[in-house]
Amino acid sequence: MSPLPAGDPPVYAARNYLNTPATGLRSWLTTLDHKRIGVMFLVATLVAFALGGVFALLIRIELLTPGPTIMDAMTYNRIFTLHGVVMIFLFMIPAIPSGFGNFLLPIMLGARDVAFPRLNLLSFYLYLAGAAIALWGMIHGGADTGWTFYTPYSTTTTTKVVPILLGAFVVGFSSILTGLNFIVTTHTLRAPGITWSKLPLFVWSIYATSVIQILATPVLGMTLLLVAIEHAFGWGIFDPARGGDPVLFQHFFWFYSHPAVYIMILPAMAVMSEVVCAFSRKNIFGYKAVAYSSLGIAFVGFFTWGHHLFTSGQSPYDAGVFGVLTMFVGIFTAIKIFNWVATLYRGSISFKTPFLYFLGFLFFLFFGGMTGVALATVSLDVHWQDTYFVVAHFHFIMVGSTIMAFLAALHYWWPKLTGRLYSERWGLVGAVLIISGFVFTFLPQFLLGNEGMPRRYFAYPARYQALNVASSAGASVLAIGFSVVLVYLLVALRHGPVAGSNPWGSRGYEWETSSPPPLENFEVVPAFERGPHEYHDLPAAAPGAGEGRHA
Amino acid sequence: MHSAVAHHFESLEKQAEAQRLGMWLFLATEILLFTALFAAYGVYRFLYTAAFSEASRGLETWLGGVNTLILVTSSFTVAMGLDAATRGRTRRTAGLLGLSILLGAVFLALKAFEYHHHFAHGELPGRYYTGPIAGSGGALFFTLYFLITGLHAIHVLIGMTVLAVVAVRCWRGAYDAEYHVPVELAGLYWHLVDLIWIFVFPLVYLI
Amino acid sequence: MSDLLRRLLFLPPAASQHARDVDSLHFFVVITTMLAGLAIFGTALAFMIRYRRRGEDDRTPEIQPRHWHEALFIGVPLAFFLVWFAIGYPQFVESTRAPPGAMDVFVMGKQWMWKFAYPGGPSSLDELRVPAGRPVRLLITSRDVIHSFFVPDLRLKQDALPGRYTETWFQADAPGRHQIFCAEYCGLSHSGMLAELVVMKPEEFDAWIALQRRGLARAQDAAAVPGDLLAAGSSLVEQGRNVAAVQGCLKCHSIDGSRHIGPTWRDLYRRRERLSTGAVVTADEAYLTRSMMDPAAEIVDGYQNVMPTYQGKLTPPEVAAVVEFIKSLKTPAVRAGPSEGPVYESTPGR
Numbered sequence A: 001m002s003p004l005p006a007g008d009p010p011v012y013a014a015r016n017y018l019n020t021p022a023t024g025l026r027s028w029l030t031t032l033d034h035k036r037i038g039v040m041f042l043v044a045t046l047v048a049f050a051l052g053g054v055f056a057l058l059i060r061i062e063l064l065t066p067g068p069t070i071m072d073a074m075t076y077n078r079i080f081t082l083h084g085v086v087m088i089f090l091f092m093i094p095a096i097p098s099g100f101g102n103f104l105l106p107i108m109l110g111a112r113d114v115a116f117p118r119l120n121l122l123s124f125y126l127y128l129a130g131a132a133i134a135l136w137g138m139i140h141g142g143a144d145t146g147w148t149f150y151t152p153y154s155t156t157t158t159t160k161v162v163p164i165l166l167g168a169f170v171v172g173f174s175s176i177l178t179g180l181n182f183i184v185t186t187h188t189l190r191a192p193g194i195t196w197s198k199l200p201l202f203v204w205s206i207y208a209t210s211v212i213q214i215l216a217t218p219v220l221g222m223t224l225l226l227v228a229i230e231h232a233f234g235w236g237i238f239d240p241a242r243g244g245d246p247v248l249f250q251h252f253f254w255f256y257s258h259p260a261v262y263i264m265i266l267p268a269m270a271v272m273s274e275v276v277c278a279f280s281r282k283n284i285f286g287y288k289a290v291a292y293s294s295l296g297i298a299f300v301g302f303f304t305w306g307h308h309l310f311t312s313g314q315s316p317y318d319a320g321v322f323g324v325l326t327m328f329v330g331i332f333t334a335i336k337i338f339n340w341v342a343t344l345y346r347g348s349i350s351f352k353t354p355f356l357y358f359l360g361f362l363f364f365l366f367f368g369g370m371t372g373v374a375l376a377t378v379s380l381d382v383h384w385q386d387t388y389f390v391v392a393h394f395h396f397i398m399v400g401s402t403i404m405a406f407l408a409a410l411h412y413w414w415p416k417l418t419g420r421l422y423s424e425r426w427g428l429v430g431a432v433l434i435i436s437g438f439v440f441t442f443l444p445q446f447l448l449g450n451e452g453m454p455r456r457y458f459a460y461p462a463r464y465q466a467l468n469v470a471s472s473a474g475a476s477v478l479a480i481g482f483s484v485v486l487v488y489l490l491v492a493l494r495h496g497p498v499a500g501s502n503p504w505g506s507r508g509y510e511w512e513t514s515s516p517p518p519l520e521n522f523e524v525v526p527a528f529e530r531g532p533h534e535y536h537d538l539p540a541a542a543p544g545a546g547e548g549r550h551a
Numbered sequence B: 001m002h003s004a005v006a007h008h009f010e011s012l013e014k015q016a017e018a019q020r021l022g023m024w025l026f027l028a029t030e031i032l033l034f035t036a037l038f039a040a041y042g043v044y045r046f047l048y049t050a051a052f053s054e055a056s057r058g059l060e061t062w063l064g065g066v067n068t069l070i071l072v073t074s075s076f077t078v079a080m081g082l083d084a085a086t087r088g089r090t091r092r093t094a095g096l097l098g099l100s101i102l103l104g105a106v107f108l109a110l111k112a113f114e115y116h117h118h119f120a121h122g123e124l125p126g127r128y129y130t131g132p133i134a135g136s137g138g139a140l141f142f143t144l145y146f147l148i149t150g151l152h153a154i155h156v157l158i159g160m161t162v163l164a165v166v167a168v169r170c171w172r173g174a175y176d177a178e179y180h181v182p183v184e185l186a187g188l189y190w191h192l193v194d195l196i197w198i199f200v201f202p203l204v205y206l207i
Numbered sequence C: 001m002s003d004l005l006r007r008l009l010f011l012p013p014a015a016s017q018h019a020r021d022v023d024s025l026h027f028f029v030v031i032t033t034m035l036a037g038l039a040i041f042g043t044a045l046a047f048m049i050r051y052r053r054r055g056e057d058d059r060t061p062e063i064q065p066r067h068w069h070e071a072l073f074i075g076v077p078l079a080f081f082l083v084w085f086a087i088g089y090p091q092f093v094e095s096t097r098a099p100p101g102a103m104d105v106f107v108m109g110k111q112w113m114w115k116f117a118y119p120g121g122p123s124s125l126d127e128l129r130v131p132a133g134r135p136v137r138l139l140i141t142s143r144d145v146i147h148s149f150f151v152p153d154l155r156l157k158q159d160a161l162p163g164r165y166t167e168t169w170f171q172a173d174a175p176g177r178h179q180i181f182c183a184e185y186c187g188l189s190h191s192g193m194l195a196e197l198v199v200m201k202p203e204e205f206d207a208w209i210a211l212q213r214r215g216l217a218r219a220q221d222a223a224a225v226p227g228d229l230l231a232a233g234s235s236l237v238e239q240g241r242n243v244a245a246v247q248g249c250l251k252c253h254s255i256d257g258s259r260h261i262g263p264t265w266r267d268l269y270r271r272r273e274r275l276s277t278g279a280v281v282t283a284d285e286a287y288l289t290r291s292m293m294d295p296a297a298e299i300v301d302g303y304q305n306v307m308p309t310y311q312g313k314l315t316p317p318e319v320a321a322v323v324e325f326i327k328s329l330k331t332p333a334v335r336a337g338p339s340e341g342p343v344y345e346s347t348p349g350r
Helices: A025-029 A034-062 A073-108 A117-139 A161-188 A201-233 A246-280 A287-303 A316-344 A353-375 A379-384 A388-412 A414-418 A424-451 A462-495 B012-047 B049-057 B061-086 B090-120 B136-171 B181-206 C002-008 C017-050 C067-096 C202-214 C218-224 C236-247 C285-293 C316-328
Strands: C103-110 C113-117 C123-125 C127-131 C136-142 C147-151 C156-160 C166-170 C176-182 C195-200 C272-274 C280-282
Touching (some): A034 A073, A073 A117, A073 A201, A073 A414, A117 A161, A201 A246, A246 A316, A316 A353, A316 C017, A316 C067, A353 C067, A379 C017, A379 C067, A379 C156, A388 A414, A388 A424, B049 B136, B061 B090, B090 B136, B090 B181, B136 B181, C017 C067, C067 C166, C103 C127, C103 C156, C113 C127, C123 C127, C127 C202, C136 C316, C156 C166, C285 C316
Parallel strands (some): C127 C195
Antiparallel strands (some): C113 C123, C176 C195
């Protein structure tokens, strides 16, 4: 077990997964290496993120004025649908689990690969295939149903709903295979010494995510398929004109899609548990509480879907049960927030870029979570349901928390992925722009929701304009922030200083190997005698450790 | 070390353990896929109780019964095949798997006969329904009937393909008494296909 | 105080007692959230200043929580969450149960307009008129896709579902005008599906509705919705009688209490019927609608399954009219079987 790297100049691992066994495009596309598959997932999901981001900007520009601004209502309806579909199915759900999870999970377990490498590659190609089918549908007209595909509108609209549904269906199988792979890997490929109580918290959360992916996604797949069949052939499953029940669709849809929200947020929590330890140089406060609360969220998350149906004529008894159960998800999240803050106590806190994103994350998760609990009080939900309040709430969770975590992960593991460091100064600029841009974009939307502006509105009464302009202004700051990050990371790819194996002085298992890691992950598999979040037994002096050389 | 061990597993047992766990998880997703349809069936059965029991009474229960027997028998032959494989008698395994595939084909043939019968009587899903039951209930019953039995039939086909691949490899001697996990997993899949039918039969034909 | 908070939070004016109650919960939630946020982020800030990294050889102790730490982490937020729920949930339950004697208004959403039908016949488009200070029950349905009836000033929202009725109610304080939105995405002109709630002085409303019933304001409404109602002038009950006659309902259902091919409609409304499955249902608006759409689903015990479906044959206003007609056939004194739970008489003034 090596201590912190002590003063030696950082070394770029000469033999690493980026150059072995080969460097050509072909060697990437046919690779079975989980690290390369993870990187390919990251690149693909980032492209999806850029596409979804462009859609988001178009929405915000359109909403600058109460009437039509740059497009007509039909185009607007398609664009917000595609924004939702692309962001959720092509970015949020696969980004952290399939991207960072693939790269890190086997290394954190001391394994050489995931349990089923071929299945892993298949998962990537299923993602590409699903994305391609959905993209085909978007180019040939798109859909105007909203990403929730509520029947009977989705089964009667004349737009290209079917390819988009099928695309999401195929991407769902990619998600199932990844989840299956991770669960089996965690159970069977842990290196000797890594017991369940020494599992990195990242792995715990990704494991909980995988459970949701496996159990919920098939139901979504079937539901989307039923809508596609209904749309194409009129079999009457959700069509009230043929005796079908449109609300049954909502139950099926949210049975998956509510847990899917936890597919998006649990990996974010996974990242942050790692980041908070590494940058406060301190053991996690309440390891068990943080680990088990992930499983708790995964479990309770399956029994809260009815809170999307409070205004659908559901019986008050159902509403009560779903409301209370939703509060429990809030509790599990609260446990994590308290434990993260407590971890800072008597730590040694370093304000590097990933930690800045952790602070943003904490802020957005807190307010996103609290507004979620407020929505579960039922009577308030009646006012907020389907208004911009709900939009702001889930963007606080999904964008605010998950994208903060994604960016934190990108910065924290950037040296691990590429072997190079980015510029901390520009990192600070990017983080400040993104976090403040985010607040400016979505805080006004809470107020818009309070004021009663419904979501998915192409035109709106003039009294809502001021807040909409504020929100659009925030979105432009957000866009500048993302561009800054993109530029300095690309620069760092080529010109960044060499990071060395462990630039942060982190104790996570993945930092025990060189950066970038070799093909087989570890030259010599360590003994894993200590936990992945233990900092109290650092060797006595480590001058200048882990600073890297700055440009 | 056995040649079937992949580079990232320390031993054959470890690899077999991973494969079995993976298969069980996969089967869980399959069950959830059907669960959505069963749930829809339950909801509509509750909403259209009379129409559903009338439509259900109209099905040929004896055909469903015979098909149940056939599938249970095929599961039995698969289990015997696995037993033979554990003793290293893989040619015998291949034969038994072949028999199971044959039984699967008979199942599908009977199902096709039944479908033909439905088509002739206008018992089609949704808007195509021209059968005798008034209201939406009859049409919805047949929507779900075709969805559930159709999805199951697709699974039977996939199962037969998997069994065929494994049987051919058995015949060629790819497995031995030490390593025959694929036989086991293909068998598990076939048992699942059987098990789902065990749920479908009472749900659709008997209740 | 609450006006200031309302302005700070951009809440629209509260036009009913329910809205004010919901706002009080809102304020309580916001204040507790802000206090909790202050405590958590204040603590985090203090830690970040006090425990910032001072040198690369900083060392940190291992600190593990005690059980009471975690119990506190669970207990405190749970207590607050449950208090919120204990306030909010009864408010919701109350908002789903109209008080006896509420005036019924049938609300129908269709792409992309709202149509309102009042007891006694009048109907209007995109303008809902109600009396101040009296409870109004809305029976909401949709003709095509799902819509949602949303009045921000009343903090009230209820989805409009095709093929079935949902209900909600409110009691507006004072005369005034309030925006009505469609809150469930319903296609191209979703954001144009606006209407207005006009709250009138009770006596003015009474005069208005009487005027409407006399048909003085009919022409414009009828012109606005061609072909929607059979005879736009007559009362809903009259229209229902016409629809029932034209569609052949009365060939099987008597209106004088005698048994025929189908159950009689006399005193059918709110009657508790035993079904062929053994279950018991109350023949309320929802049941009557369901029976027209899918007669085979719930057959009254002792009758044959012979009725054809009227799905697609009747427009929602026609369904509403037939339901109103059936409701009008209720004799005050008779009730078959014991009353279970609250029974809401439909409307005053008939």
